[in-house]
Amino acid sequence: MTDDQLAVAVRALINRYDPEGLLGMGAPDDEYDPEVGDLVALVCGREEITADAVGSVWNRWFNDVSDWCTRRPEQVREVAAALENLRGRRQRSDLAC
Known part of the structure; x- marks a missing residue:
């Protein structure tokens, strides 16, 4: 997975x-x-x-006004797990960031 493919995959996940x-x-x-x-x-x-790491990123960008992390904690956990999965795929392909 190239850098561009990784960014596309993360964008698709968040979108x-x-x-x-x-x-x-x-x-x-x-x-x-x-x-x-x-x-x-x-x-x-x-x-x-x-989920805390994902929430930290989210809250930093939305200046703690977003309620996504408290309103949909299961989604935040799903995003964190999906990002971990992407990390594993990236590591298996031996591509460093």
Whole structure:
């Protein structure tokens, strides 16, 4: 999995959930790209990707005004697990970030 493929996969994951409902209101597909960049960095990091780590990224970008993490904690856990899965796929392909 190349860097570009990783970014596309993370964007697709976040867009599928549309945590803030922005895409549903007509925002462009790249609306969450700043957050995606930080989530890609988690995939490239060494620490386990937890719901807390995902929530930290999310809250940093939304200045703690987002309620996604408290409103849909199961989605945040699913995103964290999917990001861990992407990390494993990346590692199996022996591609470093």
